[in-house]
Amino acid sequence: MESRCENCIVRQFNSLRAMSKEELKKVSDSKTTKIIKKGQPLFEEGDKLNGVYCVRNGVSKLSKLSANGKDQIVKLASKGEVMGQRSVISEEVTNLSAIAVSDMEVCFIPKDSITHTLQSNPNFTLEVLRHMAHDLKEADDVIVNISQKTVKQRIAEAFLYLKNNFGEDEDGFLALTLSREDISNVVGTATESAIRIISEFKKKGVIHTSGKKIGIKDERKLKELVEGF
Amino acid sequence: MESRCENCIVRQFNSLRAMSKEELKKVSDSKTTKIIKKGQPLFEEGDKLNGVYCVRNGVSKLSKLSANGKDQIVKLASKGEVMGQRSVISEEVTNLSAIAVSDMEVCFIPKDSITHTLQSNPNFTLEVLRHMAHDLKEADDVIVNISQKTVKQRIAEAFLYLKNNFGEDEDGFLALTLSREDISNVVGTATESAIRIISEFKKKGVIHTSGKKIGIKDERKLKELVEGF
DNA sequence: CTGAAAACATGACATTTATCAGTTTTTAAT
DNA sequence: ATTAAAAACTGATAAATGTCATGTTTTCAG
Numbered sequence: 001m002e003s004r005c006e007n008c009i010v011r012q013f014n015s016l017r018a019m020s021k022e023e024l025k026k027v028s029d030s031k032t033t034k035i036i037k038k039g040q041p042l043f044e045e046g047d048k049l050n051g052v053y054c055v056r057n058g059v060s061k062l063s064k065l066s067a068n069g070k071d072q073i074v075k076l077a078s079k080g081e082v083m084g085q086r087s088v089i090s091e092e093v094t095n096l097s098a099i100a101v102s103d104m105e106v107c108f109i110p111k112d113s114i115t116h117t118l119q120s121n122p123n124f125t126l127e128v129l130r131h132m133a134h135d136l137k138e139a140d141d142v143i144v145n146i147s148q149k150t151v152k153q154r155i156a157e158a159f160l161y162l163k164n165n166f167g168e169d170e171d172g173f174l175a176l177t178l179s180r181e182d183i184s185n186v187v188g189t190a191t192e193s194a195i196r197i198i199s200e201f202k203k204k205g206v207i208h209t210s211g212k213k214i215g216i217k218d219e220r221k222l223k224e225l226v227e228g229f
Numbered sequence: 230m231e232s233r234c235e236n237c238i239v240r241q242f243n244s245l246r247a248m249s250k251e252e253l254k255k256v257s258d259s260k261t262t263k264i265i266k267k268g269q270p271l272f273e274e275g276d277k278l279n280g281v282y283c284v285r286n287g288v289s290k291l292s293k294l295s296a297n298g299k300d301q302i303v304k305l306a307s308k309g310e311v312m313g314q315r316s317v318i319s320e321e322v323t324n325l326s327a328i329a330v331s332d333m334e335v336c337f338i339p340k341d342s343i344t345h346t347l348q349s350n351p352n353f354t355l356e357v358l359r360h361m362a363h364d365l366k367e368a369d370d371v372i373v374n375i376s377q378k379t380v381k382q383r384i385a386e387a388f389l390y391l392k393n394n395f396g397e398d399e400d401g402f403l404a405l406t407l408s409r410e411d412i413s414n415v416v417g418t419a420t421e422s423a424i425r426i427i428s429e430f431k432k433k434g435v436i437h438t439s440g441k442k443i444g445i446k447d448e449r450k451l452k453e454l455v456e457g458f
Numbered sequence: 459c460t461g462a463a464a465a466c467a468t469g470a471c472a473t474t475t476a477t478c479a480g481t482t483t484t485t486a487a488t
Numbered sequence: 489a490t491t492a493a494a495a496a497c498t499g500a501t502a503a504a505t506g507t508c509a510t511g512t513t514t515t516c517a518g
Contacts, residue, residue: 064369066377067456074369086362089355095366118355125354126318126347132361133315137324139368140293140303147375147417148295151505180466188376190506195467211514212465227296380475409496419476424497440484441496 004028005107010056013080018127019117027113034106036060042098042106043084049094051110052084058104059166059176062096063185073185074142075135076101076176078166085128088114101178146188149228154187155197156225159207163216173213180212201225233257234336239285242309247356248346256342263335265289271327271335272313278323280339281313287333288395288405291325292414302415303371304364305330305405307395314357317343330407375417378457383416384426385454388436392445402442409441430454 005028011017016024033056036042042053045065059078063071074096077083087094088111117124145154159174166176178186184194198214201207206218206225216222234257240246245253262285265271271282274294288307292300303325306312316323317340346353374383388403395405407415413423427443430436435447435454445451 064373066373068377070377072373072376074372086365090359090362090366095369118358119351122348122351122354125351125358129347129354129358129361130319132358132365133319136315136361136365136368137319139365139372140324142372143303143368143375143417144293144295144301146372147301148297148299188372191465192467192507193505196505199467420495421477421497422475425475428497 003033005031008056010054010080014054014082015124015127015131016054016082018121018124020121023113023117023121023124027109030113031107031109034108036100036104036106038100038103040100042100042104043094044097045095046093049084049087049111051108052082052088052114053098054107054109055079055081055083056105056107058100058102058106060098060104060106061101061182061185062098064096071097071185072188073182074139076165076186082131085114086132089118089128101182102176149226151187151189151193152197152200153226153228154189155183155194156201156206156222158183158186159214159216160219160222160226163219168215171215173210173215177213232262234260237285237336239283239309243283243311244353244356244360245283245311247350247353249350252342252346252350252353256338259342260336260338263337265329265333265335267329267332269329271329271333272323273326274324275322278313278316278340280337281311281317281343282327283336283338284308284310284312285334285336287329287331287335289327289333289335290330290411290414291327293325300326300414301417302411303368305394305415311360314343315361318347318357330411331405378455380416380418380422381426381429382455382457383418384412384423385430385435385451387412387415388443388445389448389451389455392448397444400444402439402444406442 005011005016005024006021016027019027036058042060043049055077057079059076060083061073062075062077062083063073065071077098083098084094118128145157149157162174162176162178166174169175180195180198181191183198184191187194198207198209201222202209204221206216206221208215208217234240234245234253235250245256248256260283265287271289272278284306286308288305289312290302291304291306291312292302294300306327312327313323347357374386378386391403391405391407395403398404409424409427410420412427413420416423427436427438430451431438433450435445435450437444437446
């Protein structure tokens with residue numbers, strides 16, 4: 001198993017690429033690799049994080065519990081993404097839970113290896129800043145979508161998002177399979193409503209399903225649905 | 230009129246406090262002060278920003294236009310807050326419009342004075358990063374609120390937010406007066422729905438109004454309304 | 459393989475929210 | 489002060505979404 005950050009491809013995708021050789025060596029020496037089974041938590045809302053998690057494989061949902069007991073999924077993090085940075089940077093407990101939605105392999109990087117570099121290597125800090133700026137922009141988009149689009153539009157959009165970001169398997173199903181409940185938590189609706197709309201899409205022939213797997217049959221139509229037709 | 234950043238109180242509240250004397254001097258020499266009348270834009274979605282705006286006085290709404298022609302207000306920026314940083318950091322056009330909701334006095338700081346410091350002073354970069362981490366956390370909260378709370382709850386919450394962040398005038402009205410349309414764009418609902426709920430609150434005696442001004446009469450009740458009673 | 463639990467699905471109905479079509483009030487310019 | 493335009497407001501109605509109840513299918517441990 002690949003075990004040095006210096007050689008890890010994942011690093012290409014995240015802020016760690018802005019670290020110097022020596023800084024990276026220190027990170028690599030202090031990191032630990034963990035296997036997380038589907039359904040298991042990496043951390044939970046309110047936890048004090050002593051480091052960040054770098055995803056090597058698999059996907060995690062980042063969610064926040066609302067007052068009425070429903071989870072809202074705020075982001076799906078996959079290969080190359082770093083989780084928990086916000087908590088480490090602001091030195092607060094985390095406001096999100098991270099739960100694996102597929103089997104995962106992640107590296108845990110203790111916060112000391114990070115904070116020192118944050119204070120001394122402006123390139124690294126700037127790189128982290130750029131990532132966070134991107135996340136913030138996406139969060140703004142989510143706010144607009146949730147408040148201005150119908151559930152039907154948001155579900156159609158979610159399917160396109162899943163295809164674009166996680167691809168399809170050999171049989172034409174979305175490679176990342178989410179439960180109906182997770183789907184409803186992504187778009188911010190009741191599970192029954194999500195199921196109903198999925199059935200409707202199936203009847204219309206824009207998607208096909210097999211168990212909980214979903215495949216896109218008519219992408220053009222799906223795009224129209226996002227626009228509200 | 231106070232015109233040196235070095236002496237500007239506003240700086241206390243934002244990332245500029247992490248700049249060195251010399252860096253700040255450069256910023257101060259290159260900045261320009263602008264007066265923006267209520268209703269006027271500072272910048273619009275899609276603009277390429279050549280700098281950031283530091284708010285000395287007044288309030289601006291940061292909003293994004295949705296496909297169906299409605300604005301969604303994502304944030305209200307007031308004294309001490311810096312607008313446009315995300316666009317400057319990621320070197321993209323801005324995804325938000327900034328329009329004054331009260332008369333404003335802002336300083337425009339050309340991007341060159343900022344980017345150099347971002348690349349060389351990690352304390353400054355880290356400070357900006359901390360602010361952005363905070364904004365991102367707030368954005369997550371907004372997502373959860375919009376998707377899980379009713380319009381009534383969100384409007385009650387908005388009033389409490391306005392009181393806590395902008396205070397009240399001598400007559401007990403919220404110091405920041407927003408139009409009904411702006412209120413509806415903050416909570417993400419139709420203007421008529423917002424008006425209806427405001428009338429309902431008035432009938433119940435939790436608020437009182439005078440023209441477009443709104444005053445909180447029963448804060449405890451309002452807090453209950455946020456919780457869904 | 460089997461049975462219990464979890465997830466999925468659907469119908470009936472209630473509730474929330476948006477939309478449309480107007481009226482009244484406020485604002486601001488002359 | 490007058491008046492046109494903008495904003496606030498209200499009612500009626502339609503559409504979207506949530507909730508509850510219940511049946512069916514899938515999953516998975518033993």
